Amino acid sequence: MNTDTAKIGITMQRFFADKLQDKILNRNTPKKVFSVYTNYESDATGEYTYFLGEEVTSFENIDQEFSTLTIPVQTYAKFTSDPDQMPKVVIDM
Template identity: 30%
Template sequence: MSSLLSKNEVIRHREFRFLGMGAVTSNQAELKGEGVIPSLWSNFYANNVLERIPNKINSSIIALYTKYESDETGPYTIALGTEIIEGQAVPSGLEEWVVPESKYVVFTTRIGPVQEVVVETWQEIWEWSKYNERAFQSDFELYDLRSVDPMNGQVDIYISVK
């Protein structure tokens, strides 16, 4: 186990509303190159989704993993968007989710190329999951000001736990 894991502690994160665009996938499909995550990110940027979201809390991007059918081996929904204040009409092509209050362990990537460090940290999370009980409720990656430079960024990954 890496030293990073020993620094992680369980926190409680409040419920929040999320607006974004989503798709169903599985880790198996993603690892085989048959997944949707790369095209979802491309569409997110090409269609200026963040700019189309009304009532944003801030300019951070959230990658939400939710609606798990089982665990990391089954299908789940991934959605890209951001936290919102409730009460606005949902723009066409977007969907709203309520992320319930939950306990999380937060994994912080090292600083580096975002695509590389996020995948590396998920591999660490899957190893950590062998010895710790995930809730498979809603997990999310937080892309804030630390990840503005895609070649020199840092991301927090929130993993819901029981």
């Protein structure tokens, strides 16, 4: 996958390069980043929704630049990696 044109790669590069996590208000666990790939038609080449961010204690006063996502409590797959390898490690999965 081409990291220059992939939605996930572009989002991750911007998130970390522009230090967007520092603009997140009400951070519950700073620097613990969640990546959510959802509402997908097929795979990374089809349409999908991608969120990258942190858990917050409240959605109050969030920056207009951000979207919110409520994740229901249930069992999910969890992938961990060395943060120095981002975004390449996610794109290669």
